[in-house]
Amino acid sequence: MFMEEVLRDLVPMTLSLALGTLIGWERQMGRKPAGLRTHTLVCLGSTMFCLTTSYAYAAYGGHSLDATRIVHGVVTGVGFLGAGSIMRQEGYVHGLTTAASVWMVAAVGVAVGVHAYPLAVIGTLFALIVLEGYRWVERFLSPSSDEVD
Secondary structure, eight states: OHHHHHHHHHHHHHHHHHHHHHHHHHHHHTTOSSOHHHHHHHHHHHHHHHHHHHHHHHHHOSTTOOTHHHHHHHHHHHHHHHHTTOEEETTEEEOHHHHHHHHHHHHHHHHHHTTOHHHHHHHHHHHHIIIIIHHHHHHHHOTTSOOOO
16 A cells, blocks of 8 residues: 555656756756756646645545645746746846746646646647747847847
8 A cells, every 4th residue: 555655656756857857957958047956846846736635635535625726826836936037137037938937847747746647748848849949930030139038
């Protein structure tokens, strides 16, 4: 019984670690304010909050426990975390993409936490396409302007 519980949690936490690391690595390579460790920890934390729901239900039970409240808390809390990476300087705003990627990696973590693994993988792939692929599109469309995060 104990090993079954460990494996039930180990699989999503490991997937969350891998997917959060992929997005975090992309941000780290671009020397962005929130990089590898930040994204990985947000993804892991989001997954862990969702997985905790089943334990809370088992411990406290009843119909009064609403699992979606945890997801709501993650979305709201990570929004504040991401907002901390946004800076305004001399008429320019920096860090919006980093804030959005932190928010996205939280969504990936939540998806893993509720065992929506295909959704989490698709979300990660699409996030990487937007973060890397769209950068090339931006350079092509406006080659003379400097890239601003």
